[in-house]
Amino acid sequence: MTMNKQLLLKKRPVGLPTKDTWGLVETEIPIPGDGEVLLQLEYISLDPAMRGWLNDVRSYIPPVQIDEVMRAGGVGKVIESNHADFKVGDYLYGNPGVQQYAVTDGKGYHKVDASLAPLPVYTGTLGMPGMTAYFGILEVGELKEGDAVLVSGAAGAVGSVVGQIAKIKNCKVIGIAGGAEKCQYLIDEMGFDGAIDYKNQDVKVAIKKHFPKGIDVYFDNVGGDILNHALGRLAMRARIVICGAISQYNNTTPVKGPSNYLSLLVSRGTMRGMVVFDYAKNYGTAAQQMGQWMMEGKLKSREDINVGIENFHETFLKLFSGEKMGKLVLKVSEG
Amino acid sequence: MTMNKQLLLKKRPVGLPTKDTWGLVETEIPIPGDGEVLLQLEYISLDPAMRGWLNDVRSYIPPVQIDEVMRAGGVGKVIESNHADFKVGDYLYGNPGVQQYAVTDGKGYHKVDASLAPLPVYTGTLGMPGMTAYFGILEVGELKEGDAVLVSGAAGAVGSVVGQIAKIKNCKVIGIAGGAEKCQYLIDEMGFDGAIDYKNQDVKVAIKKHFPKGIDVYFDNVGGDILNHALGRLAMRARIVICGAISQYNNTTPVKGPSNYLSLLVSRGTMRGMVVFDYAKNYGTAAQQMGQWMMEGKLKSREDINVGIENFHETFLKLFSGEKMGKLVLKVSEG
Numbered sequence: 001m002t003m004n005k006q007l008l009l010k011k012r013p014v015g016l017p018t019k020d021t022w023g024l025v026e027t028e029i030p031i032p033g034d035g036e037v038l039l040q041l042e043y044i045s046l047d048p049a050m051r052g053w054l055n056d057v058r059s060y061i062p063p064v065q066i067d068e069v070m071r072a073g074g075v076g077k078v079i080e081s082n083h084a085d086f087k088v089g090d091y092l093y094g095n096p097g098v099q100q101y102a103v104t105d106g107k108g109y110h111k112v113d114a115s116l117a118p119l120p121v122y123t124g125t126l127g128m129p130g131m132t133a134y135f136g137i138l139e140v141g142e143l144k145e146g147d148a149v150l151v152s153g154a155a156g157a158v159g160s161v162v163g164q165i166a167k168i169k170n171c172k173v174i175g176i177a178g179g180a181e182k183c184q185y186l187i188d189e190m191g192f193d194g195a196i197d198y199k200n201q202d203v204k205v206a207i208k209k210h211f212p213k214g215i216d217v218y219f220d221n222v223g224g225d226i227l228n229h230a231l232g233r234l235a236m237r238a239r240i241v242i243c244g245a246i247s248q249y250n251n252t253t254p255v256k257g258p259s260n261y262l263s264l265l266v267s268r269g270t271m272r273g274m275v276v277f278d279y280a281k282n283y284g285t286a287a288q289q290m291g292q293w294m295m296e297g298k299l300k301s302r303e304d305i306n307v308g309i310e311n312f313h314e315t316f317l318k319l320f321s322g323e324k325m326g327k328l329v330l331k332v333s334e335g
Numbered sequence: 336m337t338m339n340k341q342l343l344l345k346k347r348p349v350g351l352p353t354k355d356t357w358g359l360v361e362t363e364i365p366i367p368g369d370g371e372v373l374l375q376l377e378y379i380s381l382d383p384a385m386r387g388w389l390n391d392v393r394s395y396i397p398p399v400q401i402d403e404v405m406r407a408g409g410v411g412k413v414i415e416s417n418h419a420d421f422k423v424g425d426y427l428y429g430n431p432g433v434q435q436y437a438v439t440d441g442k443g444y445h446k447v448d449a450s451l452a453p454l455p456v457y458t459g460t461l462g463m464p465g466m467t468a469y470f471g472i473l474e475v476g477e478l479k480e481g482d483a484v485l486v487s488g489a490a491g492a493v494g495s496v497v498g499q500i501a502k503i504k505n506c507k508v509i510g511i512a513g514g515a516e517k518c519q520y521l522i523d524e525m526g527f528d529g530a531i532d533y534k535n536q537d538v539k540v541a542i543k544k545h546f547p548k549g550i551d552v553y554f555d556n557v558g559g560d561i562l563n564h565a566l567g568r569l570a571m572r573a574r575i576v577i578c579g580a581i582s583q584y585n586n587t588t589p590v591k592g593p594s595n596y597l598s599l600l601v602s603r604g605t606m607r608g609m610v611v612f613d614y615a616k617n618y619g620t621a622a623q624q625m626g627q628w629m630m631e632g633k634l635k636s637r638e639d640i641n642v643g644i645e646n647f648h649e650t651f652l653k654l655f656s657g658e659k660m661g662k663l664v665l666k667v668s669e670g
Contacts, residue, residue, distance in 0.1 A: 060601050228592070242600050257563070257592030264608030265577050266395045271606045273599030 004029045005309050005332075007098035009064045012054055015252040016320060019313055021054070022070070030103040037083045039076035039092060039102045043305075044312075045123035046072070046328040047157070048221070048319050051249040060275045069097035070312075073128055074332075075112060075119045076102065086111070093122050098312055100333045116291065117301075124157045124327030125294070125301035126287060128276055132243060133161035134286045135279040138169075140272050141217045141241045147171045148211055150230055153221030153246060155182040157327035160190050161290075162219045164299050167191050171217075174210045176203065176226060178322040185325065189300060204229045214238065214267070223248045224256050231260035234267040242273040250320060302326030309333075339364045340644050340667075342433035344399045347389055350587040351655060354648055356389070357405070365438040372418045374411035374427060374437045379644075380458035381407070381663040382492070383556070383654050386584040395610045404432035405647075408463055409667075410447060410454045411437065421446070428457050433647055435668045451626065452636075459492045459662030460629070460636035461622060463611055467578060468496035469621045470614040473504075475607050476552045476576045482506045483546055485565055488556030488581060490517040492662035495525055496625075497554045499634050502526050506552075509545045511538065511561060513657040520660065524635060539564045549573065549602070558583045559591050566595035569602040577608040585655060637661030644668075 003026040010023040032038045053064045053071055064071050074097075078090045083106055086092065094109030096102035112122040124130060136158070137143050149166040153159040154175025163173045163186065174194045175186040183195035196206040207215070207229050214235030220227050223245025230240070248255045264271060279286070293299035304324040306315040309332040318324040338361040345358040367373045388399045388406055399406050409432075413425045418441055421427065429444030431437035447457040459465060471493070472478050484501040488494040489510025498508045498521065509529045510521040518530035531541040542550070542564055549570030555562050558580025565575070583590045599606060614621070628634035639659040641650040644667040653659040 058601075223597070242597070244600070245597055248597070255594045255597060257594035257596055259590045259592035261592055261596070261606070262558070262577070262580055262583070262590060262608070264606060265579070265610065266393075267608065268610060268613060269608055271596070271599060273597070273602065273604055275600065275603060278603060 002029060003027065004099055004101040006100075007070050007309060007312050008067050009054065009070050010066065012056060012066070013250075016250040017051075017054070017313070017316065022313055024310060024312075029101045032080050032082050032103045034082050035084075036103050036105050037078045037086050037092075038080040039096060039104065040079045041074050041076035041096050041100055041102060041332050042334075043120050043123055044072050044074040044096075044098055044309075044330045044332050045127065046316055046319060046330055047129065048244055048246045048249060050316070051319070060277075069099050071095060072098045073123055074098075075122050091119065091122075093127060098309065098330075098332070100309060117294065118303075120303040120305055120327065120329045121301050123329050124303055125161055125299065126290060129157035129327060130161050130290055131279065131283055131286055132274075132276040133158045133165060134290060135276060135282070136241050136243050136274050137162045137165050137217070137219055139279070140274045141219060141239050143169055143171065143217055145170045147216035148213065148235065149173045149217045149219070150176070150207065150211065150215045151219040151221070152176040152226050152230075153244070154186055154190075154192070154195065155325060156221060158243060159219070159221055160186070160302070160326065161299070163192050164190055164293075166217075167193075168293060168298050174207075176222075182322075182325065189302070198226060204232065207233050211235075217241070219243060220245070222246050223258075228256075228258045228260050231258050231263045231269075234263050234269045236267050238267050238269040240269065240271040242271060246320065304328050305331060307331045337364060338362065339434055339436040341404050341435075342644060342647050343402055344389065344405050345401065347391060347401070348585075351585040352386075352389070352648070352651065357648055359645060359647075364436045367415050367417050367438045369417050370419075371438050371440050372413045372421050372427075373415040374431060374439065375414045376409050376411035376431050376435055376437060376667050377669075378455050378458055378640075379407050379409040379431075379433055379647075379665045379667050380462065381651055381654060381665055382464065383579055383581045383584060385651070386581075386654075395612075404434050406430060407433045408458055409433075410457050426454065426457075428462060433644065433665075433667070435644060452629065453638075455638040455640060455662065455664045456636050458664050459638055460496055460634065461625060464492035464662060465496050465625055466614065466618055466621055467609075467611040468493045468500060469625060470611060470617070471576050471578050471609050472497045472500050472552070472554055474614070475609045476554060476574050478504055478506065478552055480505045482551035483548065483570065484508045484552045484554070485511070485542065485546065485550045486554040486556070487511040487561050487565075488579070489521055489525075489527070489530065490660060491556060493578060494554070494556055495521070495637070495661065496634070498527050499525055499628075501552075502528075503628060503633050509542075511557075517657075517660065524637070533561060539567065542568050546570075552576070554578060555580070557581050558593075563591075563593045563595045566593050566598045566604075569598050569604045571602050573602050573604040575604065575606040577606060581655065639663050640666060642666045 155177040224247035490512040559582035
């Protein structure tokens with residue numbers, strides 16, 4: 001193998017990305033310079049936020065440029081090293097982009113221990129989604145013992161961890177997900193107290209039933225009507241964590257604003273946005289705590305592993321169709 | 336004078352109240368029992384929140400019932416007293432409703448000093464609107480020196496005080512109001528740094544011009560498009576105080592949700608609702624501070640005084656047409 005397959009952004013999508021959004025190219029495997037390593041990437045992380053990076057708008061991070069390698073997190077093995085801290089055989093997590101090989105000076109990368117958890121877990125529960133869940137529910141959501149918690153996108157990489165952390169903190173947790181199978185999984189596997197199937201249930205009615213005294217914390221990954229229904233059922237001093245809005249990312253019409261936002265006034269509620277990068281200096285502490293919970297069996301992780309960089313497009317669409325279970329990853333080469 | 340004119344709610348309005356929303360009746364002047372006083376009411380406070388009390392929905396306070404005296408704050412003189420703490424000639428502020436005479440045991444009332452400020456000021460800057468502004472901008476908005484502050488409904492009873500307090504705290508303050516006269520008033524009389532005339536200017540463009548580095552605190556009295564434009568121009572860690580939404584109170588269609596709410600994510604912003612009653616235990620401290628600022632000439636007050644309980648309906652509509660300047664009050668009897 002002497003060539004590096006790379007997935008480039010070729011065209012900004014309007015609405016859902018199409019096959020011609022991307023282009024797969026082959027280039028020479030790059031050669032690491034002084035203080036650099038060459039990584040062979042094994043697992044690439046696929047996350048809803050990536051859709052936002054395709055739009056040419058001011059946001060918390062600059063957009064991916066046309067003909068650039070698509071930005072993505074991923075785990076790879078060091079196969080050549082001119083770096084004092086990393087040796088051949090080490091596994092590193094960082095943001096290599098969607099490709100099979102990458103050269104890096106190590107900035108933004110950290111070592112992961114392949115003997116403690118399978119590599120894909122480092123893109124999920126022990127990676128950015130897990131960090132997002134941890135800081136989102138505990139710090140932004142100001143979770144307190146006994147809170148009644150609602151989480152949307154609950155079977156996803158962030159939502160499933162949010163719910164499990166809230167259970168660890170002795171809260172009542174209801175998750176919203178699409179389909180009976182995911183709802184059963186939330187209750188049976190993730191220990192949620194209940195689940196709402198937004199594809200087959202009246203979400204407004206179900207929220208009312210599950211929260212007779214109102215919602216203390218709503219962790220929002222989806223936006224749209226579900227956010228609006230949650231706003232309509234807030235307990236006093238409720239907190240809403242705005243983590244994402246997957247229902248709106250592929251909109252070709254304007255984003256739907258939550259018409260029930262005046263419930264914030266009635267309930268003296270707070271709606272707060274978050275970006276996980278702000279908590280970078282505390283990732284270490286969080287990862288340690290999360291690893292501890294995993295070892296104790298209190299925190300479970302599930303990955304939906306897909307294979308082949310040439311299947312990126314079809315795999316990426318699963319984020320929005322909901323045809324996946326747990327953290328979506330793409331295996332791009334054999335370790 | 337032996338009769339008491341009372342304004343009753345006769346019919347729940349759909350949209351803007353109409354003449355038949357109300358009914359004026361005459362009843363006997365009530366007689367105070369043991370521990371009670373009889374008040375002759377002089378000034379009744381007219382506030383946007385009253386529109387919300389007409390709707391038969393769950394809110395922070397129960398709706399006014401049909402055939403009940405319309406709820407309202409007001410100032411009156413004690414003309415008979417069987418109460419140990421209040422003597423004939425004292426002036427009291429409380430929630431007597433829209434009528435000329437009221438009997439009360441004093442709960443929810445407090446004495447006001449007619450020699451320190453004209454009585455109508457106690458329904459405005461030294462009353463609920465002033466308290467709302469004080470706690471809203473300082474506590475809910477977490478105002479810091481040097482913040483760039485935007486306030487809507489800026490020529491109103493709450494907005495004008497919000498802006499003046501922010502100026503006292505060395506902030507940059509821009510107000511949004513309707514019409515050139517009000518905008519001039521904000522700059523010339525209230526000391527604002529600038530004003531945006533939403534009736535004659537492109538609010539989005541004007542906000543961008545006034546806030547090159549973004550808005551730190553937006554105090555929202557109006558909702559609708561203006562809230563949305565403010566959301567589109569937040570500085571990092573911005574705070575939005577949701578105090579009211581006067582543009583939406585008479586809607587016959589669903590409230591317009593702010594489609595730019597995802598800016599909260601990008602800016603790590605907070606949107607928080609408030610109801611002034613929560614700060615009741617600290618009203619005293621706030622009133623003292625506000626009185627001090629008034630004496631020092633740092634805080635100005637302006638009232639729009641209308642006369643005659645029979646003119647309640649036309650006066651009330653001024654809240655929504657914007658044809659008023661400062662705190663709207665109705666003089667219902669001669670002191």
